Amino acid sequence: MYSDKFGRLMLGLCCRKSTRVCGVRSAFSWTSACKQRTLRRSAWLQVKQQALPFQIRAHSASHTTLDPSEVKRFQSLASKWWDEQGEFGALHAMNDLRVPFIRDNLLNVHRGHQPGKPLAGLKILDVGCGGGLLTEPLGRLGADVLGIDPVADSIGTARLHLSHDSVLGARVRYRACTLEELSAEGEEGEEEEGVGQFDAVVASEVVEHLADLETFAFCCSHVLKPGGSLFITTINKTNLSYALGIVAAEQLLRIVPRGTHDWEKFISPVELERLLESNGFSVQSIRGMLYNPVSGKWSWTDSTAINYALHAVKLIEEPQPDRAQADNPDPEYRAHAASTHN
Amino acid sequence: MHKLTKATLALNGAGRCYIAVKHCPAAKTISRGLVCTEHVSDPGKSEVYDVIISGGGMVGSAMACSLGMEPNLKGKKILLLEAGNKKVMDKVSDTYSTRVSSISPGSATLLSGVGAWDHITGMRCKPYQKMQVWDACSDALITFDKENLQDEMAYIVENDIIVAALTKQLDSLSDNVQVKYRSKVVKYTWPMSYQAADSIPWVQVTLDSGETLQAKLLIGADGPNSMVRREAGIPTVKWNYDQSAVVAVLHLSELSDTESSLVWSTSHGHAEELLQLDEESFVDAINSAFWSNDNQSEFIERAGSLFRGALSVLMPSAGSTRQLPPSVAGIGPKSRVMFPLGMGHASEYIRHRVALIGDAAHRVHPLAGQGANLGFGDVACLTQVLSQAAFNGKDLGAMQHLLEYETERQRHNLPMMAAIDLMKRLYSTNAAPVVLLRTLGLQATNMLPPLKEQIIAFASK
Numbered sequence: 001m002y003s004d005k006f007g008r009l010m011l012g013l014c015c016r017k018s019t020r021v022c023g024v025r026s027a028f029s030w031t032s033a034c035k036q037r038t039l040r041r042s043a044w045l046q047v048k049q050q051a052l053p054f055q056i057r058a059h060s061a062s063h064t065t066l067d068p069s070e071v072k073r074f075q076s077l078a079s080k081w082w083d084e085q086g087e088f089g090a091l092h093a094m095n096d097l098r099v100p101f102i103r104d105n106l107l108n109v110h111r112g113h114q115p116g117k118p119l120a121g122l123k124i125l126d127v128g129c130g131g132g133l134l135t136e137p138l139g140r141l142g143a144d145v146l147g148i149d150p151v152a153d154s155i156g157t158a159r160l161h162l163s164h165d166s167v168l169g170a171r172v173r174y175r176a177c178t179l180e181e182l183s184a185e186g187e188e189g190e191e192e193e194g195v196g197q198f199d200a201v202v203a204s205e206v207v208e209h210l211a212d213l214e215t216f217a218f219c220c221s222h223v224l225k226p227g228g229s230l231f232i233t234t235i236n237k238t239n240l241s242y243a244l245g246i247v248a249a250e251q252l253l254r255i256v257p258r259g260t261h262d263w264e265k266f267i268s269p270v271e272l273e274r275l276l277e278s279n280g281f282s283v284q285s286i287r288g289m290l291y292n293p294v295s296g297k298w299s300w301t302d303s304t305a306i307n308y309a310l311h312a313v314k315l316i317e318e319p320q321p322d323r324a325q326a327d328n329p330d331p332e333y334r335a336h337a338a339s340t341h342n
Numbered sequence: 343m344h345k346l347t348k349a350t351l352a353l354n355g356a357g358r359c360y361i362a363v364k365h366c367p368a369a370k371t372i373s374r375g376l377v378c379t380e381h382v383s384d385p386g387k388s389e390v391y392d393v394i395i396s397g398g399g400m401v402g403s404a405m406a407c408s409l410g411m412e413p414n415l416k417g418k419k420i421l422l423l424e425a426g427n428k429k430v431m432d433k434v435s436d437t438y439s440t441r442v443s444s445i446s447p448g449s450a451t452l453l454s455g456v457g458a459w460d461h462i463t464g465m466r467c468k469p470y471q472k473m474q475v476w477d478a479c480s481d482a483l484i485t486f487d488k489e490n491l492q493d494e495m496a497y498i499v500e501n502d503i504i505v506a507a508l509t510k511q512l513d514s515l516s517d518n519v520q521v522k523y524r525s526k527v528v529k530y531t532w533p534m535s536y537q538a539a540d541s542i543p544w545v546q547v548t549l550d551s552g553e554t555l556q557a558k559l560l561i562g563a564d565g566p567n568s569m570v571r572r573e574a575g576i577p578t579v580k581w582n583y584d585q586s587a588v589v590a591v592l593h594l595s596e597l598s599d600t601e602s603s604l605v606w607s608t609s610h611g612h613a614e615e616l617l618q619l620d621e622e623s624f625v626d627a628i629n630s631a632f633w634s635n636d637n638q639s640e641f642i643e644r645a646g647s648l649f650r651g652a653l654s655v656l657m658p659s660a661g662s663t664r665q666l667p668p669s670v671a672g673i674g675p676k677s678r679v680m681f682p683l684g685m686g687h688a689s690e691y692i693r694h695r696v697a698l699i700g701d702a703a704h705r706v707h708p709l710a711g712q713g714a715n716l717g718f719g720d721v722a723c724l725t726q727v728l729s730q731a732a733f734n735g736k737d738l739g740a741m742q743h744l745l746e747y748e749t750e751r752q753r754h755n756l757p758m759m760a761a762i763d764l765m766k767r768l769y770s771t772n773a774a775p776v777v778l779l780r781t782l783g784l785q786a787t788n789m790l791p792p793l794k795e796q797i798i799a800f801a802s803k
Contacts, residue, residue, distance in 0.1 A: 083535075084742070099735050116416030118733070137735030164543050166390070 081131025081157050090291060090298075091133050091205070094233070097289055097298045098204055098309065099137045102231050105284070105311045106200060109229065117142025122199040125223060127179050128206035132158030132172070138202070139172035146198075152176040183219035196224040196314070200231065207234040207272070208265050217279040224314045230281060233289070233309040237266035240305045269304050273312075281312040391419045392738055393728075394547055394557035396527055396570055398424025400443070400501060401700030401717035402563030403508035407456035408725040410515035414733045420519045421555065422512070423547070425526040431506035434465045440589040440677045441501040442603045444711030448803045449718035450497060453504075457514075461507035462499055469494035474665055475784075478631075479772060480642045481650075482781040483664055484788040486798055495798065496711070498603065504714075526550045530560070530573045535694055545695050545739075559739040560696050561724070563717075566686055568702035574693050580686035580705070583766065586613035587683055587708055591674030592628070601674070604628065605708050613680045624678070625670050632667040639774065646781045653789045683707055685763055687756070691748040695739030699724060704755050709769075710762045712801065719803060720751055754803070 084092045107118055114120055120142035126135045129147030131154055139145045149155055155176040162169050175182070201220050210216050220230050235241050242263050267275075273283045288304035291297075393409060395402050406422040409415055445453070445467075453459040471494060476483035486495065512521055531546040544556040562570030571578065588606045606616070606628075616624060686705035691698045700717035724747050731743040768780050787793055 084740070095736075096734065103733075103735070114416075115413035116418065116732070136737075140732075140735040140737075164390075 093296055094298050101309055119143035124200045125198045127203040130154045134204055139168050145172045147174045148177050150178045179219045183222045198223050200229040202231045204233040207232055217275055221280050221314055226316045228314045230312045235266050235307055236304055237268045238305050269308055276312050280315050282315055283312045286310045388554045388556045390556040391421045393420045393559045395422045395561045395563055397564030398422050400504050405721045406519050407508055407511050408721050410519035411456055412729045414729040422521045423525045424523050428523045429505045429509055438591045438601055439500045439502050440679055442498050443501055443714040445497040445499050446715045446802045449715045452718050452722050458507040458511045461510050465503045467497050467499040469497045471495050479777040480646045480781040482784040484784050562698045562702045563700050564702055566701040566705040571688055571702050574696055577689045578686055582684040585683045586610050586680045588613050588616050588680045591677040592670050593672040594668045617678055617680055628670045642777050649782050650785055657789050692744040697744055706759055706762050707766045716755055723747055723750055
């Protein structure tokens with residue numbers, strides 16, 4: 001959910017929010033993330049995409065700090081993001097896979113959790129958090145989570161949804177910014193270059209909308225602590241994903257407006273792995289995910305042909321921004337990288 | 343204490359009518375999000391709990407203990423609201439109380455899991471290995487016993503003892519679970535589902551003291567006339583059996599362990615008469631009910647013995663010895679009480695941020711001793727569902743996992759309730775064809791150990 005360039009392209013498209021979509025689970029609603037963004041933007045052609053006139057304080061907001069006139073605007077947002085049977089139903093359902101995936105992989109690395117709060121003490125960054133669908137569960141598991149999204153309205157929705165829960169609000173924060181901005185800030189604030197602040201970065205359903213993956217990988221590496229984890233869920237670049245995700249969803253059934261997805265932007269697991277490893281990550285696991293439109297549930301699958309989830313770990317050594325490291329044939333280096341994993 | 347279940351209720355004729363009160367929801371298409379009635383202006387003043395359990399009876403207290411001891415729910419704020427006083431039992435009283443429950447091994451496992459079973463066995467409880475059920479209209483009978491007598495079939499425990507044991511356990515869980523006694527709820531305010539941005543998304547509970555509490559999940563354990571269920575507008579299928587149960591404590595003449603518990607289900611009129619009788623006449627009435635042959639017809643007897651003969655040719659070893667019913671010497675002082683019987687089943691056990699457990703969800707006839715066990719089964723299932731949801735970081739009041747609870751429990755409860763209701767109707771009549779049918783059926787079942795084992799297994803869960 002992170003692409004300013006893409007977003008501006010989408011503004012001006014007619015909204016084709018067909019009511020038949022509601023309640024109809026298509027095989028392609030994993031693209032609902034993109035769909036909703038598009039539809040939402042289209043729905044407010046009047047709304048300026050620039051920074052909104054109010055300031056929302058970043059720490060736990062009770063609803064009294066929100067400007068009441070903005071609350072109305074968030075109402076339509078809230079109804080889309082947090083409606084479990086609505087357009088984002090598939091994203092809500094995906095939590096059944098992504099939260100355990102993140103939780104278990106983090107527990108493997110950081111042992112000794114306290115009961116009731118398995119991720120206590122960990123700092124997590126949720127890139128492209130949208131309405132906070134994934135941010136809140138991670139917060140409930142005890143982690144300190146920062147959710148960022150370039151769309152300020154999404155952040156507003158997320159804050160509003162969080163505002164009633166003061167316990168969770170102490171652990172979860174939102175900011176409307178991009179990953180590059182955050183990473184740049186980090187650089188200024190730290191004495192040493194590249195000292196990361198986060199134990200884990202989560203970028204779920206984000207990578208397929210980015211123009212520049214290299215920068216993304218670099219920034220992730222920058223904000224992560226050494227040994228920190230990176231979790232990505234995205235769509236594969238295969239004939240099957242083209243047939244289902246582009247042709248059927250956009251052109252035939254028109255569930256997703258034309259042009260929402262750019263097949264060229266999909267990335268295969270192999271490519272992504274190569275990209276990450278050249279940026280100082282070591283990919284730990286890749287698992288395929290499958291959406292069942294009938295039951296509305298996701299499940300793990302052996303095939304990564306359509307959706308997949310990936311877990312990578314930032315290597316302890318300082319990563320170089322260029323490719324010299326990928327060429328490093330030193331067996332000791334690789335052995336050390338291997339030994340940092342479970 | 344033994345509990346001999348009397349299968350026949352045929353002191354009066356059948357004549358029962360049932361009132362099916364079915365509240366049809368206006369439109370089933372209305373999603374389970376509920377109607378919000380008002381906005382609360384100062385949410386900051388009310389405390390938000392993760393779970394509020396309304397009703398501190400056996401099932402409500404067990405739920406509170408179970409949640410309090412669940413490791414994945416550590417750190418969550420749990421509150422139990424009970425309208426009555428705290429039930430403390432420092433010393434077990436000498437007189438047995440009249441309200442008892444048959445606790446199946448499954449329920450005993452749950453109670454021991456929450457740490458209350460030790461308190462119960464320390465106070466007073468009676469395991470039993472054998473159950474005999476016989477028909478007043480014929481000689482048919484069925485006995486259930488565990489082959490190896492080390493295993494108990496079930497336990498008879500007084501309800502007061504169960505509640506006291508759970509209360510004691512709750513005291514030890516006070517950092518996780520709070521209990522408010524003498525707190526009567528006067529109003530529930532339901533949350534809107536996601537839509538409204540301005541209103542409180544939690545369930546609001548208003549007490550008679552004026553205090554308002556908020557809950558992310560409300561569990562209704564407030565008995566067969568559940569206010570939670572009523573206020574939530576959950577449609578209930580229910581009917582009254584035209585019967586009341588008279589309970590008493592009996593002193594039996596022959597056993598050294600002389601006290602026994604009686605549950606006598608009969609018509610309202612007869613139940614009232616029984617309560618009016620003096621002790622001696624009451625004892626006579628019980629004895630004559632056990633021993634009399636008034637309702638047996640020759641035809642049925644002959645048919646029954648023929649059938650029994652045939653069966654014993656086929657399966658000579660099956661069937662256990664018949665134990666004669668006891669004769670009652672006296673009753674416990676001031677121990678007779680009566681209460682009306684009915685059946686009820688909530689068509690939905692859950693709503694957004696609400697779940698029903700125990701008698702609030704389902705109410706059965708006491709003839710099979712299953713009412714409390716169904717409730718404890720609900721507790722075990724809901725705890726497990728909530729624990730898993732918390733481990734996945736979910737909002738406890740979300741429908742997705744509550745639906746799993748409802749599906750699993752309805753699948754288990756409905757067949758049990760149907761069977762109990764069938765039994766009740768089958769044995770409520772004197773009509774010859776029905777008597778013949780049940781006589782033969784009972785005898786056949788008695789001769790089939792595998793079938794009996796299945797029945798016991800189903801009832802022990």
